[in-house]
Amino acid sequence: xRDELLTGAENTWCPGCGNFGILNAVKRAVSALEERGIGRDxxxxxxxxxxxAKIFDYLSLSGVYALHGRSVSxxxxxxxxxxxxxxxxxxxxxxxxxxxxxxxxxxAKRNADITVIVHDNGVYALTTGQRSPTSAAGFEGPSTPxxxxxxxxxxxxxxxxAGATFVAREFSxxxxxxxxxxxxxxxxxxxxxxxxxxxxxxxxxxxxxxxAAVDTVREPAATLDDxxxxxxxxxxxxxxxxxxxxxxxxxxxxxxxxxxxxxxPSRDKRLERVNAxxxx
Amino acid sequence: MKAExxxxxxxxxxxxxxxxxxxxxxxxxSSTGRHVFQMDDYPSLIRGGHNFTVVSTSTREVLSxxxxxxxxxxxxxRSYGIHRSHVAxxxxxxxxxxxxxxxxxVGVPMTTEAxxxxxxxxxxxxxxxxxxxxxxxxxxAELASLIEREYKRDLENNIAFAGAIHEHVRRSxxxxxxxxxxxxxxxxxxxxxxxxxxxxxxxxxxxxxxxxGLDMYVGYPMTPASTVLHYxxxxxVDLGVTVVHPESEIAVANMAIxxxxxGARVMVGTSGxxxxxxxxxxxxxxxxxxxxLCVLSSRPGPSTGVPTYTEQADLRFALNQGHGDFxxxxxxxxxxxxxxxxAAEMLAMVWTYQTPGIxxxxxxxxxxxxxxxxxxxxxxxxxxxxxxxxxxxRYRDTDDGVSPLLFPPSAESIKWSSYEHDEAGITTEExxxxxxxxxxxxxxxxxxxxxLRGVRTVNRFGDDGPVIxxxxxxxxxxxEALSAGGIGARVVQPVxxxxxxxxxxxxxxxxxxxxxEQSSTGQFATLMAERAGVRPSSVITRYDGRxxxxxxxxxxxxxxxx
Numbered sequence: 001x002r003d004e005l006l007t008g009a010e011n012t013w014c015p016g017c018g019n020f021g022i023l024n025a026v027k028r029a030v031s032a033l034e035e036r037g038i039g040r041d042x043x044x045x046x047x048x049x050x051x052x053a054k055i056f057d058y059l060s061l062s063g064v065y066a067l068h069g070r071s072v073s074x075x076x077x078x079x080x081x082x083x084x085x086x087x088x089x090x091x092x093x094x095x096x097x098x099x100x101x102x103x104x105x106x107x108a109k110r111n112a113d114i115t116v117i118v119h120d121n122g123v124y125a126l127t128t129g130q131r132s133p134t135s136a137a138g139f140e141g142p143s144t145p146x147x148x149x150x151x152x153x154x155x156x157x158x159x160x161x162a163g164a165t166f167v168a169r170e171f172s173x174x175x176x177x178x179x180x181x182x183x184x185x186x187x188x189x190x191x192x193x194x195x196x197x198x199x200x201x202x203x204x205x206x207x208x209x210x211x212a213a214v215d216t217v218r219e220p221a222a223t224l225d226d227x228x229x230x231x232x233x234x235x236x237x238x239x240x241x242x243x244x245x246x247x248x249x250x251x252x253x254x255x256x257x258x259x260x261x262x263x264x265p266s267r268d269k270r271l272e273r274v275n276a277x278x279x280x
Numbered sequence: 281m282k283a284e285x286x287x288x289x290x291x292x293x294x295x296x297x298x299x300x301x302x303x304x305x306x307x308x309x310s311s312t313g314r315h316v317f318q319m320d321d322y323p324s325l326i327r328g329g330h331n332f333t334v335v336s337t338s339t340r341e342v343l344s345x346x347x348x349x350x351x352x353x354x355x356x357x358r359s360y361g362i363h364r365s366h367v368a369x370x371x372x373x374x375x376x377x378x379x380x381x382x383x384x385x386v387g388v389p390m391t392t393e394a395x396x397x398x399x400x401x402x403x404x405x406x407x408x409x410x411x412x413x414x415x416x417x418x419x420x421a422e423l424a425s426l427i428e429r430e431y432k433r434d435l436e437n438n439i440a441f442a443g444a445i446h447e448h449v450r451r452s453x454x455x456x457x458x459x460x461x462x463x464x465x466x467x468x469x470x471x472x473x474x475x476x477x478x479x480x481x482x483x484x485x486x487x488x489x490x491x492x493g494l495d496m497y498v499g500y501p502m503t504p505a506s507t508v509l510h511y512x513x514x515x516x517v518d519l520g521v522t523v524v525h526p527e528s529e530i531a532v533a534n535m536a537i538x539x540x541x542x543g544a545r546v547m548v549g550t551s552g553x554x555x556x557x558x559x560x561x562x563x564x565x566x567x568x569x570x571x572x573l574c575v576l577s578s579r580p581g582p583s584t585g586v587p588t589y590t591e592q593a594d595l596r597f598a599l600n601q602g603h604g605d606f607x608x609x610x611x612x613x614x615x616x617x618x619x620x621x622x623a624a625e626m627l628a629m630v631w632t633y634q635t636p637g638i639x640x641x642x643x644x645x646x647x648x649x650x651x652x653x654x655x656x657x658x659x660x661x662x663x664x665x666x667x668x669x670x671x672x673x674r675y676r677d678t679d680d681g682v683s684p685l686l687f688p689p690s691a692e693s694i695k696w697s698s699y700e701h702d703e704a705g706i707t708t709e710e711x712x713x714x715x716x717x718x719x720x721x722x723x724x725x726x727x728x729x730x731x732l733r734g735v736r737t738v739n740r741f742g743d744d745g746p747v748i749x750x751x752x753x754x755x756x757x758x759x760e761a762l763s764a765g766g767i768g769a770r771v772v773q774p775v776x777x778x779x780x781x782x783x784x785x786x787x788x789x790x791x792x793x794x795x796x797e798q799s800s801t802g803q804f805a806t807l808m809a810e811r812a813g814v815r816p817s818s819v820i821t822r823y824d825g826r827x828x829x830x831x832x833x834x835x836x837x838x839x840x841x842x
Binding site: 007009039041044045046051054056057060061062063064065066067070073074075076077078079080081082084085102103106215254257258260261263264265267270271273274275276277278 | 318342346477487490491493495496498515516518519520522524526527528530531534535536537538539540541542543544545546560561564654656659661688689690691692693694695696697698699700705707724817
């Protein structure tokens with residue numbers, strides 16, 4: 001039987017790739033959101049370029065397959081144009097934490113009401129395994145055959161410092177937990193970041209490491225300082241919703257309850273307003 | 281011919297209220313129904329330096345400022361030195377005698393008078409207004425009511441200060457330049473009685489896009505495009521246009537594509553350097569078939585260049601934006617009125633044909649303030665071809681290449697893509713599909729070109745004399761130069777530059793023509809030679825950041841024509 005959440009496009013992720021876990025978690029989250037009254041017609045997805053982004057072709061949701069590093073910007077444009085939509089921006093560690101890091105920091109800073117799902121496999125997989133912003137020092141790839149000479153970003157600390165109001169981490173193999181986090185992130189009124197620890201079976205197979213290091217966080221940290229402490233842990237990987245706080249979202253602060261698309265004026269109405277300005 | 285134009289020039293340091301004085305002068309002239317052209321010359325700084333504003337006014341249409349001024353007001357020593365040579369025959373220099381000793385003209389102790397009040401340095405620009413008021417024969421009472429209308433703060437002190445300066449100037453040149461009001465423009469909605477409205481090019485662009493149904497403007501500040509952002513932001517509520525200022529031009533262009541995918545009529549704006557950052561997204565818009573209208577307002581390049589001055593050296597840049605083959609629209613307005621109609625027309629066209637467009641302009645049009653009759657009702661309205669029925673495919677392969685649009689929320693899956701894709705928007709690497717989609721976009725480009733045949737793509741003025749080719753804001757300079765020099769010529773101004781309206785220019789093939797443009801390499805001249813087969817006999821260029829001066833340009837045209 002055809003899965004109605006899939007387009008039927010041929011899936012070309014490597015067998016065993018962590019991306020399958022993310023795809024399955026998103027599908028479950030979509031079903032859960034529908035049960036809670038958020039229909040899939042209101043869900044809109046954007047993706048960057050990279051292995052993560054192939055999810056755009058597989059998921060039967062409306063959206064924009066954007067440029068490398070730009071899905072977060074496109075997502076914010078969609079959300080500002082029609083705030084009734086729930087926008088999921090998919091990105092990878094290369095696109096999101098590298099090419100598009102400024103967009104991500106600013107989306108967090110302004111509390112843009114979008115959900116960013118980062119497929120973080122610590123490697124540029126689609127371009128054949130170069131080091132990424134989250135690769136460990138010493139990582140050997142075709143651009144760093146002598147070993148990565150840089151230390152990795154801690155993306156969770158970055159996002160918390162930038163003002164993200166919802167920060168979560170989960171391992172792609174824990175599909176139940178991940179789908180719960182994604183649906184909670186979509187329902188969060190403001191910027192949410194879901195960092196997904198995702199093995200790349202071809203370039204960075206981390207299933208065992210992540211499986212052994214993940215600790216479940218039952219409740220978000222009470223304060224930003226506590227959240228930062230969780231995010232800074234290195235040996236263990238606290239996973240779940242690490243931080244959640246309510247703050248007015250960007251759209252609300254920019255224009256209150258206006259909806260630019262739904263409120264698109266009639267020609268007569270608009271000309272009346274332009275005329276008033278021209279004649280003033 | 282020159283005598284019918286009165287020119288006022290005021291110069292001083294940034295922060296002294298020079299532009300404000302020029303703006304008040306322009307408002308005073310336009311309120312009597314006179315035509316006015318105001319050009320602000322200012323460096324890229326906030327305090328100090330040298331600013332000046334030139335306001336030329338006439339009872340006929342005036343399309344440029346003149347650098348020979350009837351009344352020059354120099355607020356500081358540097359202005360006196362620079363603008364002495366700009367005093368026209370029979371003109372008057374009013375200068376600050378506190379800082380210029382033994383000057384020629386009317387010395388007024390502006391600093392001494394200003395020192396009687398707080399914030400003397402910020403007030404000194406008021407003396408520019410007071411001197412003008414006296415020189416055109418206004419009474420102290422008329423001046424007081426003018427100050428009351430135009431200065432919101434510290435009214436009492438400003439009126440007292442202006443009155444003192446007025447008295448100094450009145451004694452020597454009071455009433456030297458009486459200005460006759462012009463006939464009230466027919467049917468104009470008047471500010472006061474029978475006055476004319478003034479707009480900058482950027483205001484006209486903003487208003488034109490708004491009149492076409494603009495929902496959202498996304499911009500990052502960059503002179504000389506910033507005032508589109510400022511104007512729309514100031515009128516966000518009364519126009520109902522959402523204005524967003526994100527972190528970079530890259531964010532601007534990508535946000536705009538997202539907004540368009542959600543159904544918002546959207547526009548972005550920047551100058552050359554910012555546009556270089558948007559170029560990646562411009563190509564994205566070509567592939568995703570996103571209706572993206574971009575304002576590109578040029579300043580002298582390359583690189584950071586000269587931020588607050590004018591040039592036309594981004595023509596080739598605009599025509600060649602974006603990697604890959606895809607249809608695009610590029611057009612450049614010649615006047616403020618045309619900026620209004622063109623912005624609306626282009627927004628409508630990018631929505632019909634779902635492809636990116638560039639409204640190319642320059643600082644000289646963007647920031648010059650000109651009397652203009654804007655016919656709001658004539659604006660085009662942006663309305664995409666809507667999808668009807670069931671079975672939606674974002675990139676349906678149609679005869680004219682235009683795929684109907686559907687917006688979320690929708691039960692149908694609507695997929696826009698930066699990758700090559702099939703009709704459903706799913707990524708493809710199949711050779712047949714790649715070809716089919718290229719062909720679809722190319723057919724869309726052909727449909728756009730066919731549509732343009734029904735649009736006014738080239739303006740022509742005059743029916744006798746040598747052919748002069750020009751475009752953009754230089755059109756105004758050429759037209760004013762012809763008036764100033766009493767020269768007859770046939771002026772040809774392509775408004776649309778891509779698709780290039782070769783069908784309108786067939787009669788010029790192998791014809792010799794004078795080309796006038798503001799670039800050092802003659803980009804427009806070579807374009808006209810390549811695309812229209814014109815033979816430029818002479819290319820008159822100016823690339824020092826300043827717009828052409830009408831009398832100087834008239835001389836150059838006269839020289840080229842003989």
